[in-house]
Amino acid sequence: MENYQFVxxxxxxxxxxxxxxxxxxxxTARILLLTGTPLIKAITNYVKVxxxxxxxxxxxxxxxxxxxxxxxxxxxxxxxxxxxTDKQIIVCSDNTQIHYDKLCICTGARPKLLSNTxxxxxxxxDTETVESFQKKLLTAKQIVIVGNGGIATELVYEVEHCxxxxxxxxxxxxxxxxxxxxxxFFLDRIQIVKEKQKLNEKRRKYExxxxxxxxxxxxxxxxxxxxxxxxxxNRSMKGASSESRQVHIEYxxxxxxILTPEQxxxxxxxxxxxxxxxxxxxxxxxxxxxxxxxxxxDFIVSAIGVxxxxxxFLKSANFTLGIDGGLLVDETMRTSIKNIFACGDxxxxxxxxxxxxxxxxxxxxxxxMGHYAGKCMLAYAHNEQDSLTMDFCFELFAHTTKFxxxxxxxxxxxxxxxxxxxxxxxxxxxxxxxxxVTLKDGRVHxxxxxxxxxxxxxFENLILNQIDVSAFGETLLDPNIDIADYFD
Amino acid sequence: xxxTYEEELKYIERINGHCWRIKKGFVPNMNVEGIFYVNNHLxxxxxxxxxxxxxxxxxxxxxxxMKQIANVAALxxxxxxxxxxxxxxxxxxxxxxxxxxxxxxxPKAIVSPGxxxxxINCGVRLLRTNLTEKDVQPMKEQLxxxxxxxxxxxxxxxxxxxxxxxxxxxxxxxxxxxSLREGYSWAEDKEHCEEYGRMLQADPTKVSQRAKKxxxxxxxxxxxxNHYAEIQVVDEIYDRFAAxxxxxDFKGQVCVMIHCGSRGLGHQVATDALxxxxxxxxxxxxxxxxxxxxxxLIQSPEGQDYLKGMYAAANYAWVxxxxxxxxxxxxxxxCFNSAPDDLDMHLIYDxxxxxxxxxxxxxxxxxxxxxxxxxKGATRxxxxxxxxxxxxxxxxxxxxxxGGTMGTCSYVLTGTEQGMKETFGSTCHGAGRALSxxxxxxxxxxxxxxxxxxxxxxxxxxxxxxxxxxxAPDSYKNVTDVVETCHAAGISKLAVKLxxxxxxxx
Numbered sequence: 001m002e003n004y005q006f007v008x009x010x011x012x013x014x015x016x017x018x019x020x021x022x023x024x025x026x027x028t029a030r031i032l033l034l035t036g037t038p039l040i041k042a043i044t045n046y047v048k049v050x051x052x053x054x055x056x057x058x059x060x061x062x063x064x065x066x067x068x069x070x071x072x073x074x075x076x077x078x079x080x081x082x083x084x085t086d087k088q089i090i091v092c093s094d095n096t097q098i099h100y101d102k103l104c105i106c107t108g109a110r111p112k113l114l115s116n117t118x119x120x121x122x123x124x125x126d127t128e129t130v131e132s133f134q135k136k137l138l139t140a141k142q143i144v145i146v147g148n149g150g151i152a153t154e155l156v157y158e159v160e161h162c163x164x165x166x167x168x169x170x171x172x173x174x175x176x177x178x179x180x181x182x183x184x185f186f187l188d189r190i191q192i193v194k195e196k197q198k199l200n201e202k203r204r205k206y207e208x209x210x211x212x213x214x215x216x217x218x219x220x221x222x223x224x225x226x227x228x229x230x231x232x233x234n235r236s237m238k239g240a241s242s243e244s245r246q247v248h249i250e251y252x253x254x255x256x257x258i259l260t261p262e263q264x265x266x267x268x269x270x271x272x273x274x275x276x277x278x279x280x281x282x283x284x285x286x287x288x289x290x291x292x293x294x295x296x297x298d299f300i301v302s303a304i305g306v307x308x309x310x311x312x313f314l315k316s317a318n319f320t321l322g323i324d325g326g327l328l329v330d331e332t333m334r335t336s337i338k339n340i341f342a343c344g345d346x347x348x349x350x351x352x353x354x355x356x357x358x359x360x361x362x363x364x365x366x367x368x369m370g371h372y373a374g375k376c377m378l379a380y381a382h383n384e385q386d387s388l389t390m391d392f393c394f395e396l397f398a399h400t401t402k403f404x405x406x407x408x409x410x411x412x413x414x415x416x417x418x419x420x421x422x423x424x425x426x427x428x429x430x431x432x433x434x435x436x437v438t439l440k441d442g443r444v445h446x447x448x449x450x451x452x453x454x455x456x457x458x459f460e461n462l463i464l465n466q467i468d469v470s471a472f473g474e475t476l477l478d479p480n481i482d483i484a485d486y487f488d
Numbered sequence: 489x490x491x492t493y494e495e496e497l498k499y500i501e502r503i504n505g506h507c508w509r510i511k512k513g514f515v516p517n518m519n520v521e522g523i524f525y526v527n528n529h530l531x532x533x534x535x536x537x538x539x540x541x542x543x544x545x546x547x548x549x550x551x552x553x554m555k556q557i558a559n560v561a562a563l564x565x566x567x568x569x570x571x572x573x574x575x576x577x578x579x580x581x582x583x584x585x586x587x588x589x590x591x592x593x594x595p596k597a598i599v600s601p602g603x604x605x606x607x608i609n610c611g612v613r614l615l616r617t618n619l620t621e622k623d624v625q626p627m628k629e630q631l632x633x634x635x636x637x638x639x640x641x642x643x644x645x646x647x648x649x650x651x652x653x654x655x656x657x658x659x660x661x662x663x664x665x666x667s668l669r670e671g672y673s674w675a676e677d678k679e680h681c682e683e684y685g686r687m688l689q690a691d692p693t694k695v696s697q698r699a700k701k702x703x704x705x706x707x708x709x710x711x712x713x714n715h716y717a718e719i720q721v722v723d724e725i726y727d728r729f730a731a732x733x734x735x736x737d738f739k740g741q742v743c744v745m746i747h748c749g750s751r752g753l754g755h756q757v758a759t760d761a762l763x764x765x766x767x768x769x770x771x772x773x774x775x776x777x778x779x780x781x782x783x784x785l786i787q788s789p790e791g792q793d794y795l796k797g798m799y800a801a802a803n804y805a806w807v808x809x810x811x812x813x814x815x816x817x818x819x820x821x822x823c824f825n826s827a828p829d830d831l832d833m834h835l836i837y838d839x840x841x842x843x844x845x846x847x848x849x850x851x852x853x854x855x856x857x858x859x860x861x862x863x864k865g866a867t868r869x870x871x872x873x874x875x876x877x878x879x880x881x882x883x884x885x886x887x888x889x890x891g892g893t894m895g896t897c898s899y900v901l902t903g904t905e906q907g908m909k910e911t912f913g914s915t916c917h918g919a920g921r922a923l924s925x926x927x928x929x930x931x932x933x934x935x936x937x938x939x940x941x942x943x944x945x946x947x948x949x950x951x952x953x954x955x956x957x958x959x960a961p962d963s964y965k966n967v968t969d970v971v972e973t974c975h976a977a978g979i980s981k982l983a984v985k986l987x988x989x990x991x992x993x994x
Contacts, residue, residue: 025652184937392701392752419946426938427951435951457711461606464702464752465759467580475548477951480963482921484714486550486579488607488842488865 004032006377007090007100009080011035012226013363014344014370015106021374023073029378030072032098034090036079037126083316085337102339102377105313105327106370108226109306109345109361114146114255120285120299121258124151125226125306130235133301137162140239140298144287146255147303149176150362150401155301156190156247157404158232162239163246165295167253167287176360177401177408179416181426182448185434189404190247226345228363250289257288258300267294306361308346322348332380332388333373341377343369356396356412356445356463364400368393396463400456409456412463413438413446422446427477435477442470458484493542500538500554506977508534510558510570515777517562524557524572527973530965533922534576537963540925547923551778556583559777565590565597565786567851567859571911573866574973575965577920580606581780584865587914592786592846592858598774599791600783601761601798603862605842608757608798609805610715610749612889613681613838614900615813617820617831621721621740624989627823631719632990634819639710639717639812639992651707656700656804659707660692663803667810674835677810679878681838682868683845685806687799694797695753696760703753703804708811715748716894716993717816723897724985730884730902731984734836743986744820744833745898746812747891749842750805757801761794786860795844802843809838836900837887841867841917849912861912869903869915869980877903888980892967893919894991899971900984907979915980916970924963 006022006029008015019033079093083103090098111123122133137143140162145152148168156166166173172183259267264286283296308326313319320336322328326348333341344366349359359365372391379385399410413422414436422438422445433451437444437459444462449455462469467487469476476483499514503523508531510522526534537552551559553576560582561570568589576585581602590597624631651659659666664685667673678684692700710717722741725731736743750757765784769775772785784790813835817828824831844862851857861868870877870886877886885902892898896919907913938948974980 180941181937389697389701392705395701419941420944423947423949425949425951427953429953432954454714457715461752461755465606465755467759471549473548474949474951475550478548479952479954480921480924481547481550481578485577485584485920488579488584488605488610488714 001089001097001099002032003099003101004030004074005101005381006031006104007098007102008033008104008106009035009090010106010108010344010346011037011075012106012108012344012366013228014108014346014366014373015104017367017370018104018106018343018374018377019073021371022378025375026378028072029381031074032100033073033075034078034080034092034098035075036077080312083313083340085317085340088339100339102341102381104333104373104377105335105340105342105346106344106373107309107313107346108366109308109326111302112304112307114300114302114304115258118258118285118300121302122299123302124155127227130227130231134235134237136299137237137239141241141281142283142295142297143239143299143301144295144297145301145303146287147301147305148174149303149305150174152301152303153177153403154232155237155303158235158237160238160244161241163241163243164248165287165297166247166249167255167289168249168251169254171252173249174403175416177403177410178448179419179436181428182434182436182450185428185430185450186404186406188431189406190249191245226363226366250291250293253289253291253293255287255300256290259286259288261286264294264296306345308348310346320350322350324348331390332376332385333369334376334380339380341373343373351390354395357394358397360397360399362399364398396460398460403450406451407449409447409449409453411447411449411456411460412444414448415446418446425474425477427479429479437477439469442468444469455484458487461487490545491542493539496538496542506973510554510561512561515555515558515562517775517777518558519564519566520561520569522554522557522561522570522572524554524576525574525973525977525979527574527969527976529969530574530973533963533965536924537922540923544925547925550578550923552923553577553583553585556778557586559781560586560588560603562777563588563590563598563600563781563783564774565594567591567857568912571866571914573911573914573916574970574977575865575916575918575920575967577865577965578923579864581778581782582862582864585916585920587861587863587866587911589849589859589861589912590786592860595785595787597786597860598783599786599794599844599860600781600862601758601765601794602780602782603864604758604798604844605864606755606758607749607751607842608754609802609840610747610754610842611682611805611809611838611840612745612747612891613809613813614836614887614889615744615746615816615833616735616836617742617744617833619742619824619831620738621742621989623824624719624721624742628719628990631819631823632992634823635717635719635816635990635992637819639708639815639819651704653700653704656704656707657692659807660695660700660800660803661690662686663690663806664810666803667807667814672814673810677813677835677838680835681806682840683802685803685810685838687802689796690799690803691796692800694793695757695800696797699753699756699760699797699801702756703751706751706753707804707808708815709751709808710748710812710993711751714894716991717747717812718745718891718894718898718988718992719743719990720745720898720986720988722984723987726982726984727884727902730887730981731900733880733884734887734900734984735832735834736836736900736984743836744816745889745891745986745988746809746816747894748805748808748812750801750808753804754801754842757794757797761790761797764790765794798844802840805840806838837881837889839867839887839889841865847912849908852909859912861914863914865917865920866914867917868913869901869907869911870913871903871905871908874903874908874913884983885981887983888915890916890967890971891918894993895988896967897988898986899967899982900986901971901974901980902983904978904981910977911979915974919967919970920965922963922965 142163320328327342328350331351427435436448438446512518557572571587573585872885888901890899
């Protein structure tokens, strides 16, 4: 039976970063990475902008380039069947047994699906499901997107030449990120034709290695690592409609029923005919919403969130779970089972959270957790756990992304749910920028920046410094004052 | 009773064509006078800013530059004058572009973090190359991309140079000596940096855990906002001899300018000090005109702790700039398939414009004194033959690097004797914006949403939107006006003008 000091299960971003972290800080560590699907890698030279660059600058560096440097890092394509946590043994689907000193679970989360069996309901999580989506989209004229988070929001913008019906359960779009006013700011942009990406943008791009997997994956329950930022950017998301853009939003609805054409016929319920369709369309699937409306479409995208992949581990041992169903971890990323850590989407942060930080199943957080978990595992292995302190990234929630081709930066306690607890200072320039700063006792606690505001760093510092800005009142956001310079 | 504009003007007196004095009494408790340097355009902006504040009750909590200069003149232990350089504009505590020197040996003299800034040792360095604009034009995008790839930018970005807690401690103590030891710096780089890239009195134990935690992931990152790296070309050479000493020989010569500081670590060191000093002010019975001017006696524990921590933060910034120099050299080497050495990518100089230093100066009465010179948004500009500047610049004087705002042109100046006398060897640092009043515009339709939110019990205040370019007021103190004023005033001399051809920013 093989023995490893450190074993990581899961080849997504948190697992790979965890391994990278251990290998960087201890080059003698014997590490094993078990992944049932192809490994995530980082493309370090961002391919973008001009034809010139594409020709010259493609250089992919798989994360495993570190593995190549460290002979003590082993990567295996294996599916884990169960754990014997007392003996600290991993049993794989091909009956291989592996003993671990310290184990980290990085199995991520999978999309919640409206239906597990309906072939017309798609979830989007990894490259395989994205490619499946792209293929189906090619012949689609109308789709229904259910969900109101990041993936749904990005998809609505990225899909072209296909009519989109966006069914959300909230009062306004993108509640995960935006308050009502910000949502309103974006609504104007939904109908515009997709713009060209701006030049010279610095964004790290992630892809999947083309490593051949010579392992038979017995169950199809395993999905690959989650897509990284800008996953949609370089992918063609074109449907079969002649009209380049049509988005229709249904608010405060959930899906009541999904019907086959036969079932629909039996109901004899009129469907919503959106202006685009000229004749009576025969759709392969029909969606009935809780507001009584019925839409026909080519397929349905289920983007209603993810659920942590914990089932197999629960069968093996009595892991404590967090309220959202993830493996509960303490401030050193330990689960409730001895010598087992967890990070990324599979875990739930169980420590006392810093005032301005909270968990969101984001790529960036998975990466941060992976890095920190690696350090923790090493510290425990060397009995140095007392010197561990949480990385600074867990002090302040920070997320940079793009929606509708506009830069969005979210800091600290920005969420709509917090707006009642704080004073909110808003600056909005139509079509250009939206800024909301949340204040309490004259100190900044959260921010939403949409557009090229150039203010992110200044306000990040204001939140971390907790400087009293009450003297400035609204002029804190006066566009004629160079506030970034003032606090430099 | 607040004064009228006319009453205020009685305290402001013209000295000559580019210099005004602020007389005692302009604000209470002034120990010395203030002065500020302007040309015609900048003069207009200074006075408009003052007028606005008297007529309209100011702009929020922001004080006009003249008032800030005067409040600094009211600090205990200040000597000479509180100086406003031509780019002076509103800042936290001290205005940005304000120099103030204090008698180090006066037991009542103070040190103030507001006089250094949050971004401790924010500064600029300039690298030369032997490339011409023609060499670089066809490769421009590729080069910019390579720089982008090598230098992490933006909020939350992580450095690519691996560093653990122990490395950070050493970097805080050793500054550029750490970079040299680790192989990120060339030996000659040290010579061409203020303080040789290391403040010897730095003490990492005076830097809080939180500051170190903020600093650890940020080493070698550019941050965002007004920090940037630029690929520039020489646009004009005003002083051929001085430029030659810097290795700048021809128009179209390609250079790289890096503008950044100590990021979160500096911010935390400053914040920690402000909190500690506010507490100590009562004990030591220090009073100031502005709460933001929190300060401590130089010789007090708080004062000394701040200085030692500030020096450590300064070291961090130099390590940061050295790391970026390393990354920039790598980027160029990759693009041109040539060693950085062969590209003559030497460091011309590195200047700090947010720092306080202990220096020897000769006062107007001929006596030599040890001074603690605060330069916030101001650059040291030592004259020819000064012992602290490198051998190659002994005849020409210290190079002064002035970065305009990102995307506009930059300048290299040299220090002068006159500057040494008038401003304790200090000059401007860049550009700035005066406070201005602009009409607010409201988009009525959109504001319905906000009214709805207010009805739901959510507290909302609204700031004015950005104005369209044509509507925007002219309150900008551009770098060209600023350096020409310094040159005309004789406090530093124009040497080279550079223009950017590519910008790397967060």
